[in-house]
Amino acid sequence: MSAHIRVLVVDDHPIYRKGLLAALAGEPDVEVAGEAASAEEALQMLGVLEGIGVVLMDLNMPGVGGLAAIGAVEREHPGVRVLVLTMTGGDASVDAALRAGAAGYLVKGANQERIVSAIRSVAAGEMVLGAEVAGHLSRTLRRMPVAAGAFGELSAREREVLELLARGLDNALIARTLFLSEKTVRNNASAIFAKLGAGSRARAVALARDAGFGTNNKGDGPG
Template sequence: MTPTSVFLIDDHHVLRQAIARMLDQESDITVVGQAGDARSGIRTMETLQPYPEIVIVDLKMPGQSGMSAIVEIMQAHPGTKIIVFTMYDNPGYVWSTMNAGARGYILKSASGSDLLRAVRSVANGGAYLQAEITMPLLKRLVQDARAADDRGTLSVREMHILEALAEGLSNKMIAKSLSITEETVKSHLKKIYEKLGAADRAHAVAIALRQQLIG
């Protein structure tokens, strides 16, 4: 049986090395590479043949964020299985990353056996949420469901701005094209993120494409 290939992206060097050693001790898992930031990690993975089956990524790193990296990886390699490995237990982060395509979410306070369970569960086609974050996430989902009617759907103006985001336009360019101020654009963006459950511009575009709100 071919071991599951794993790539690590985390700016905490000592922790990343320790995790790599732990995973490599398992006969069914092999660490094929690691990086201290998202941008270099994405570049390195593109040189690997085959592409890693599982990517374990931190959320908060210098430069490109883990959230943005998840969106970029999933767009280029939709079959990749991503596990978020972070110190943040905010249910909003959990929701956003899972909505972007992550298959697992585990805290850095977890035990090594928890991380191994996450890797094996995701490798076998499942998902993994650490027990400590399941209840907060469920509460968040209930709150979101109750607020769904209040949020409503995207307005025509918000759709125009979302389409402009997909074209890569800056806030200044969007404001000029729609004859509105940059502050108004920022206000609309905030509402768009809330309605889509997006963390940033790239995430909003990814969600909109997945839901076929834009072409």
């Protein structure tokens, strides 16, 4: 199988970076197209390298730093997905990275299999969160009033599910975040689509985002 996911690895710690390169080298569908030691270097490389699908990026780097780089990638290279791989899964870091446009967030310590799986998932357009991060998102959701007044016909649980749908999470990740079974999530999603008169998931998400779901108007959660 020829490589078809081109990855740029960005981390200022050379030993860890080299370890990532070695871990990815044996994957038949993943090609490391380049490596960078800073956000500035990564952005320069993205302007030169072709076909990059995923940037695997640390947040805590000297200079511009990972958060600013995520925003720059989102603006300047909209087809490129950023997967954060960093030391901390603290609430503020998670919120800031997701608001900036990160497609995934893992904490260093994730094993090779998890990292490779996450690269494949974000390359396919999915959002990926590590277990610690999913727990944070669940806590944020519980304490955040979601789009108050919108879609009053939905139950509280359906509003939670709709919020996560609008954030781009798939059924499996919604289930993990809300501690539900995937079947329950599917049932809630079907009820949401019916109540909103939405013929598809994409239409329901569009309606939800228009109503303010998927963002945090108070600025204290991921967007």
